[in-house]
Amino acid sequence: MSSLTMRKGNVDMNKLDRLVQEVGAKRVPYISLEGNVNMAGGQPFSMANLTELHRYCRKNDIPIMLDATRIIENAWFIREREDGYAHKSVREILREICDLTDGCTMSAKKDALVNIGGFFACNDEELFRKAQNLVVVYEGLHTYGGLAGRDMEAMAQGIREAVTEEHQAARIGQVHYLGEKLDRAGIPIVRPIGSHAIFIDAKRFLPHVDQDEYPAQALAAELYLESGIRTMERGNVSAGRDPKTGKNRRPPLELVRLTIPRRVYTQAHMDVVAESVIDVHKRRDEIYGLTMVYEPEYLRFFQARFEPISLSPL
Numbered sequence: 001m002s003s004l005t006m007r008k009g010n011v012d013m014n015k016l017d018r019l020v021q022e023v024g025a026k027r028v029p030y031i032s033l034e035g036n037v038n039m040a041g042g043q044p045f046s047m048a049n050l051t052e053l054h055r056y057c058r059k060n061d062i063p064i065m066l067d068a069t070r071i072i073e074n075a076w077f078i079r080e081r082e083d084g085y086a087h088k089s090v091r092e093i094l095r096e097i098c099d100l101t102d103g104c105t106m107s108a109k110k111d112a113l114v115n116i117g118g119f120f121a122c123n124d125e126e127l128f129r130k131a132q133n134l135v136v137v138y139e140g141l142h143t144y145g146g147l148a149g150r151d152m153e154a155m156a157q158g159i160r161e162a163v164t165e166e167h168q169a170a171r172i173g174q175v176h177y178l179g180e181k182l183d184r185a186g187i188p189i190v191r192p193i194g195s196h197a198i199f200i201d202a203k204r205f206l207p208h209v210d211q212d213e214y215p216a217q218a219l220a221a222e223l224y225l226e227s228g229i230r231t232m233e234r235g236n237v238s239a240g241r242d243p244k245t246g247k248n249r250r251p252p253l254e255l256v257r258l259t260i261p262r263r264v265y266t267q268a269h270m271d272v273v274a275e276s277v278i279d280v281h282k283r284r285d286e287i288y289g290l291t292m293v294y295e296p297e298y299l300r301f302f303q304a305r306f307e308p309i310s311l312s313p314l
């Protein structure tokens, strides 16, 4: 595949340089780099981009901290898509990513295949000592960080299995199976398909619903009513309000995320999901927007409540 398909998760080096020039490298404590970035449809960064970022950050003395939640899936994409990596194992590529970065936070609930847990790692002794000290206050001794021994053992095994090519091929293959099926049926989805989810473009799915009537939230609710499938709004509700004007932000992307847990569903489940989305799409003209009846102060997308907009009689 071409390097074009690796572009969407990349760091925009020009934009980064402009920001660093503007605020000064000394005022940038670190760069947070997310693999298969959620808000970009689960798209990977390329090794070429990371190498360039690493060179830039070394020169400017800025550490790179990985949000490693989906970094194994990112390594798989590098193996599949980037020139010169097809003969390397996911394990080797992962190691190369780690060598080019300075530390990470890892939520083990995703790539590492376990129910709970995570870790912080870094290559700076002084930073490590500080973190080691703080973790005792907030979580427990640094050797377990608030986790049960059983959970740490599960995580260790999860990582061993997650770095196998067989697992990644099945996992990402399942997500792509669903995506291709929806695409063939004319459902507007974000392409290229990422690793962990399919993103439906709610603006194109429900073009008659104004963004202030939350089309992605309305579509998520409709899918739940149709078949009990729980999806996630990533649009106007998630974007929140502009603190100055108090108005909804109306972001360019208005998406519904169908996130697929690892090792939970079969291909038959994917068929049910696809059929349900297709059925809702067929009657999309009958779907109206929502009004928000409860809006929490922070991160409203987690707890907000909605009601269907009732149509006033003519």
Ligand SMILES: *Cc1c(COP(=O)(O)O)cnc(C)c1O
Pocket (backbone or CB within 6 Å): 034, 038, 067, 069, 070, 107, 108, 109, 110, 117, 118
């Ligand atoms: C899920 C997720 C987190 C948060 O992890 P928790 O273990 O739920 O706290 C952080 N970053 C990314 C990219 C995630 O997907």
